[in-house]
Structure formats: C-alpha cells, structure tokens
Amino acid sequence: MGRSSKDKRDIYYRLAKEEGWRARSAFKLLQLDEEFNLFKGVSRAVDLCAAPGSWSQVLSQVKIVAVDLQAMAPLPGVTQIQGDITKISTAQEIIRHFEGQSADLVVCDGAPDVTGLHDVDEYIQAQLLLAALNITTHVLKPGGNFVAKIFRGKDVTLLYSQLKIFFSSVTCAKPRSSRNSSIEAFVVCQNYSPPEGYVPNMSNPLLDHSYNVDFNQLEGPNRIIVPFLACGDLSAFDSDRTYPLQLDSSKEYQYLPPTQPPIRPPYQQACQLRKNNLLAKEDSPSGALDDSLSALDL
Numbered sequence: 001m002g003r004s005s006k007d008k009r010d011i012y013y014r015l016a017k018e019e020g021w022r023a024r025s026a027f028k029l030l031q032l033d034e035e036f037n038l039f040k041g042v043s044r045a046v047d048l049c050a051a052p053g054s055w056s057q058v059l060s061q062v063k064i065v066a067v068d069l070q071a072m073a074p075l076p077g078v079t080q081i082q083g084d085i086t087k088i089s090t091a092q093e094i095i096r097h098f099e100g101q102s103a104d105l106v107v108c109d110g111a112p113d114v115t116g117l118h119d120v121d122e123y124i125q126a127q128l129l130l131a132a133l134n135i136t137t138h139v140l141k142p143g144g145n146f147v148a149k150i151f152r153g154k155d156v157t158l159l160y161s162q163l164k165i166f167f168s169s170v171t172c173a174k175p176r177s178s179r180n181s182s183i184e185a186f187v188v189c190q191n192y193s194p195p196e197g198y199v200p201n202m203s204n205p206l207l208d209h210s211y212n213v214d215f216n217q218l219e220g221p222n223r224i225i226v227p228f229l230a231c232g233d234l235s236a237f238d239s240d241r242t243y244p245l246q247l248d249s250s251k252e253y254q255y256l257p258p259t260q261p262p263i264r265p266p267y268q269q270a271c272q273l274r275k276n277n278l279l280a281k282e283d284s285p286s287g288a289l290d291d292s293l294s295a296l297d298l
C-alpha cells in the first residue's frame with residue numbers, strides 16, 4: 001500500500017494535513033462546536049489528553065492548558081503539562097496555571113491504548129472519562145461546559161447518570177468526522193451545576209453517597225436516557241467513505257506529510273527494531289538483542 005492510500009481511504013486524515021491540523025480529531029471538535037456553539041465566550045480552556053495537539057490548536061485563541069501522558073511538540077500560546085489525568089497532582093498543576101481562576105470549557109479526547117477486548121476497553125475508557133470529570137470539578141466554573149469522548153457500550157447509561165448529577169444538560173453527539181463504524185461518541189455536558197455542598201475530590205463520584213443524589217434513577221423506565229445527536233453539516237465529508245485523490249479537478253493531488261509527527265511515541269522502539277530486522281527473532285543468540293539495542297542507543 002502506497003503512502004497516498006490512507007489519503008484516499010481517510011478524507012479527514014488528508015484534510016487535516018492540508019489544513020495544518022496535527023490530527024484528524026480537530027474536525028470532531030470543530031463539528032461539535034458547529035452544533036453546540038461551545039467556544040462562545042470562552043477565555044480559559046483545559047484540553048485533557050491533548051497529544052498530538054489538534055484540539056489545542058483549535059482552541060489556541062484562548063488561554064489553554066493541555067495535558068497528556070505523552071510529550072507533545074510545543075504549540076504557541078498553549079501551556080503544556082506532561083502528566084496523568086487520573087492524578088490529583090495533575091489537577092493541582094492545572095489550577096496553579098490558572099492562578100485560582102476557573103476554566104470556561106474543559107475538553108477531553110482521551111483514549112486508552114485499546115486492547116481489542118471490548119469490555120476492557122469500554123471499562124478503561126469510562127474510568128478515563130470519570131478521571132476527566134473529577135479534574136473538571138476542580139477547575140470548571142459554574143455554568144461552564146465539558147466535552148469528553150465516550151464509548152457507547154452497554155454500561156453507558158451509568159455514565160450519563162453520573163454526568164447528569166453535575167450538568168443540567170447532557171447530550172451524546174456523533175460528529176460526521178467520527179466513523180460510524182466506531183463506538184466513539186462525545187458527551188457534551190452543558191451548564192456545570194454540581195450538587196449543593198459538593199467538594200471536588202479525585203475519587204469516583206459514583207461511590208460517594210454523602211450527597212443527596214438519587215442513584216435509583218438507573219432503574220427501569222426512570223433510567224437516564226440522554227439525547228443522541230448526529231452533528232456536522234450534512235454536506236460534510238462522510239468519514240466512512242473512500243474518496244478519490246483528485247477531489248478538486250482544478251488542482252493536482254500532492255501527498256503531504258503529517259503536520260506534526262509524534263515526537264516520542266511509545267512505539268518508536270518497536271519501529272526501530274523492525275527497521276533493523278530485530279523484531280521477534282527466534283533462536284537469536286542470547287544477548288544479541290541487548291547488544292543491538294545498545295548499538296541503536298535505545
């Protein structure tokens with residue numbers, strides 16, 4: 001497969017390169033904003049799980065703090081924290097950067113390294129979303145908005161219920177740039193209004209029964225069902241379709257490299273090993289791999 005075949009199969013991947021976004025995910029946030037007007041009046045934002053940084057690029061007109069486990073190439077005007085969103089120290093660092101002021105918007109496009117075991121992936125994704133919600137309760141102003149990736153698995157109503165405790169409006173949205181074939185969607189949580197007396201902490205809010213919250217609402221016909229909305233202009237490209245390389249007949253197709261290749265990806269070592277034909281070698285003499293690794297300075 002040539003380098004151009006991904007351009008053909010994935011129209012948003014190609015457009016991202018043409019328009020200078022670091023990832024195709026930029027279109028998801030842009031399409032969510034088209035539908036929900038999320039950026040209106042925002043002057044401070046937090047981008048959780050931000051690498052390689054296309055959502056931060058989209059938000060870079062405002063004061064923004066971006067957090068990721070992985071190192072991210074610098075972006076003008078974006079304060080970066082390399083850290084884990086499940087840690088209280090990360091929440092504290094974000095608060096320090098805002099000098100006591102609250103954010104108007106928190107976004108989280110976090111995803112675990114998927115295992116392919118759907119139940120496990122959905123569970124980890126849900127935990128990541130709850131970690132993002134916890135951090136959000138520390139930094140978001142009342143009335144502010146929170147957007148996060150969610151996997152629409154079988155336990156999703158539990159998550160909706162948790163979010164409904166903190167936000168007066170919760171909608172599940174699927175931008176056109178998010179493939180139909182993927183269980184990915186985004187919860188758009190508007191008007192942050194925590195329960196009276198709620199003290200932000202980093203534990204799972206579902207396990208804290210000290211607030212007067214009716215968890216029975218998950219039962220039977222009373223369970224929370226949040227609206228589901230497909231968003232993005234109907235004339236937008238369909239992310240599941242394959243498009244010809246020659247989209248605009250007046251221009252000649254030209255392959256473009258990614259806007260910002262990852263700077264220290266976790267798979268870098270494996271790529272180098274493969275390049276040097278050192279991956280999964282049977283019967284290699286003991287110590288040969290170690291010698292090769294030190295020769296490669298890995």
Ligand code: SAM
Nearest residue numbers: 025049051052053054055069084085109110111
């Ligand atoms: N929104 C990004 C963009 O537009 O460039 C893409 C985000 S990417 C789909 C998901 C990111 O979640 C990865 O960079 C990963 O390192 C990050 N992540 C996963 N678990 C995390 C955690 N516990 N703390 C911080 N970042 C995490």
